[in-house]
Amino acid sequence: MMLLIDAGNTRIKWALSSVDKAVTGGWLQQGAVGRADVATLLQAWSGLVVPAAGMQVCVSNVAGPALRDSLQAILQEAFGPRAIVEWFASTAERAGVRNGYRHPGQLGCDRFAAAIGARALFPDEELLVVTCGTATTIDVLSATGVFEGGMILPGFGTMATSLALNTAQLPRIDGAAPPEKVFADNTVDAIVSGCIAAQVGAIEHALAQRQLARPRARVRCLLSGGAGVLLAPYLRLGDTALEKVDNLVLLGLQTAMNHGR
Ligand SMILES: Nc1ncnc2c1ncn2[C@@H]1O[C@H](COP(=O)(O)OP(=O)(O)O)[C@@H](O)[C@H]1O
Numbered sequence: 597m598m599l600l601i602d603a604g605n606t607r608i609k610w611a612l613s614s615v616d617k618a619v620t621g622g623w624l625q626q627g628a629v630g631r632a633d634v635a636t637l638l639q640a641w642s643g644l645v646v647p648a649a650g651m652q653v654c655v656s657n658v659a660g661p662a663l664r665d666s667l668q669a670i671l672q673e674a675f676g677p678r679a680i681v682e683w684f685a686s687t688a689e690r691a692g693v694r695n696g697y698r699h700p701g702q703l704g705c706d707r708f709a710a711a712i713g714a715r716a717l718f719p720d721e722e723l724l725v726v727t728c729g730t731a732t733t734i735d736v737l738s739a740t741g742v743f744e745g746g747m748i749l750p751g752f753g754t755m756a757t758s759l760a761l762n763t764a765q766l767p768r769i770d771g772a773a774p775p776e777k778v779f780a781d782n783t784v785d786a787i788v789s790g791c792i793a794a795q796v797g798a799i800e801h802a803l804a805q806r807q808l809a810r811p812r813a814r815v816r817c818l819l820s821g822g823a824g825v826l827l828a829p830y831l832r833l834g835d836t837a838l839e840k841v842d843n844l845v846l847l848g849l850q851t852a853m854n855h856g857r
Pocket residue numbers: 603604605606607608728729730731751752753754820821822823824826
């Protein structure tokens with residue numbers, strides 16, 4: 597049994613996985629909580645049955661040291677010394693993915709995990725790995741498993757919130773429905789439409805740049821993260837296949853754990 601944890605800047609996602617190495621995904625249980633509700637994880641995890649050999653835990657945390665301390669305390673309280681915890685980190689190579697960052701440790705460990713998960717799902721394919729969370733990241737993984745590099749931009753929610761914070765007249769748009777028209781006739785729809793355009797535009801631009809650089813290569817685009825569902829219907833990727841994948845980071849942690857260091 598393995599407890600996999602993806603602590604992002606907005607939400608903490610987790611899943612309990614069996615140790616059957618042949619299976620990718622196949623969660624026994626899963627959940628997600630907002631960062632402010634991290635304490636509620638104690639209740640969720642205290643009920644888990646701990647195997648005799650202990651509970652293997654793998655955490656990807658990009659949400660800072662305070663959240664790490666909270667998670668550490670919760671894991672300690674839930675499992676005590678029976679928790680065997682790995683704090684997943686970006687390294688030069690893991691589970692068949694080579695990290696092309698100049699300083700490998702600087703790459704967000706969620707991005708490295710997502711790349712490992714992507715390669716487990718589509719081995720030997722060139723992939724554009726897009727994660728639409730607090731930030732949107734757009735990363736290129738070569739068919740030979742090299743994380744070649746990527747882009748970071750404000751995520752959909754972060755973009756919209758920054759407008760509300762930095763202007764006098766623009767409201768927050770939390771939970772707004774997708775707009776009926778691209779060129780909107782009201783403020784909320786205009787913000788949503790603009791932020792969708794920025795996100796979708798960045799993804800399409802990234803794909804076009806990759807195709808310019810390698811015209812004959814086939815690329816598959818993987819879309820993950822909280823805002824992925826909102827954005828997917830607007831993406832126009834031509835011949836490029838689009839796969840919506842839940843929990844790419846958790847899949848990557850599972851793959852990395854099964855692969856060993
Ligand atoms: N139902 C939804 N519709 C649109 N956007 C959503 C929805 N749920 C979450 N989001 C967006 O997803 C982002 C959080 O996604 P998540 O993958 O949990 O981020 P992180 O990994 O950074 O914690 C928020 O910025 C929010 O904009």
